[in-house]
Amino acid sequence: MSLAAEGLALGRGGRWLVRDIGFELAPGHALLVQGSNGCGKSTLLRTLCGLRAPQAGTLRWRGRALPQATADLQANLAYLGHADATSGELAPPENVRSLLALTGEACTDDEIDAALHALGLAAYRHVRGRALSPGLRRRAALARFWVTRRPLWVLDEPLAGLDDHATRAVVDRVRTHLRAGGCAVLSCHTDTWTRTELPLHRLRWS
Numbered sequence: 713m714s715l716a717a718e719g720l721a722l723g724r725g726g727r728w729l730v731r732d733i734g735f736e737l738a739p740g741h742a743l744l745v746q747g748s749n750g751c752g753k754s755t756l757l758r759t760l761c762g763l764r765a766p767q768a769g770t771l772r773w774r775g776r777a778l779p780q781a782t783a784d785l786q787a788n789l790a791y792l793g794h795a796d797a798t799s800g801e802l803a804p805p806e807n808v809r810s811l812l813a814l815t816g817e818a819c820t821d822d823e824i825d826a827a828l829h830a831l832g833l834a835a836y837r838h839v840r841g842r843a844l845s846p847g848l849r850r851r852a853a854l855a856r857f858w859v860t861r862r863p864l865w866v867l868d869e870p871l872a873g874l875d876d877h878a879t880r881a882v883v884d885r886v887r888t889h890l891r892a893g894g895c896a897v898l899s900c901h902t903d904t905w906t907r908t909e910l911p912l913h914r915l916r917w918s
């Protein structure tokens with residue numbers, strides 16, 4: 713298993729959000745996290761990235777428990793948070809490069825061109841983030857996932873604010889990633905992912 717959880721409990725502000733979460737995520741598979749607003753999806757995703765400690769339970773990355781395995785987990789992880797973490801001062805290609813640089817990765821101009829094309833951003837390649845609409849800015853944040861080589865993707869509501877074209881592009885990209893042996897954790901409020909026939913495990917609470 714790449715990523716596994718056993719008896720995980722999460723709390724915030726002195727109250728429990730969810731208890732006894734367990735799953736095993738093998739290469740080529742995705743975990744779909746669903747639930748009502750405020751139930752703790754983003755909290756779980758951040759916990760799976762080693763950014764928060766769970767209140768109880770064990771998380772394992774490639775068979776080793778966190779926190780001992782946290783550094784190795786994070787060296788293999790590409791995370792998209794609820795907020796985009798793109799710069800309003802940078803155009804999409806520079807945003808991709810700067811996000812990759814933060815994790816010590818690099819890519820070619822051709823790879824960036826292909827990412828922009830796939831996401832319908834080619835016409836916006838010189839437009840700074842602050843002049844993009846929210847959906848276009850979300851696409852710019854997602855472009856990194858066309859070039860990263862990291863095997864574990866954790867995507868917090870990757871489809872939020874995207875139109876049908878961009879939604880299909882992201883679903884296709886995740887499918888290609890899984891077929892190449894990667895794995896993904898995805899949160900979503902809609903049934904879009906469950907209609908895709910991807911190898912998904914669902915985790916749902918409210």
Ligand SMILES: Nc1ncnc2c1ncn2[C@@H]1O[C@H](COP(=O)(O)OP(=O)(O)OP(=O)(O)O)[C@@H](O)[C@H]1O
Binds near residue numbers: 729747749754
């Ligand atoms: N900094 C904080 N301090 C205390 N409680 C917080 C903090 N941030 C979030 N919470 C609470 O933790 C709970 C879980 O929040 P979280 O963002 O994980 O939910 P979510 O399921 O991702 O929600 P949404 O569907 O709205 O994105 C919520 O009740 C929220 O109010």
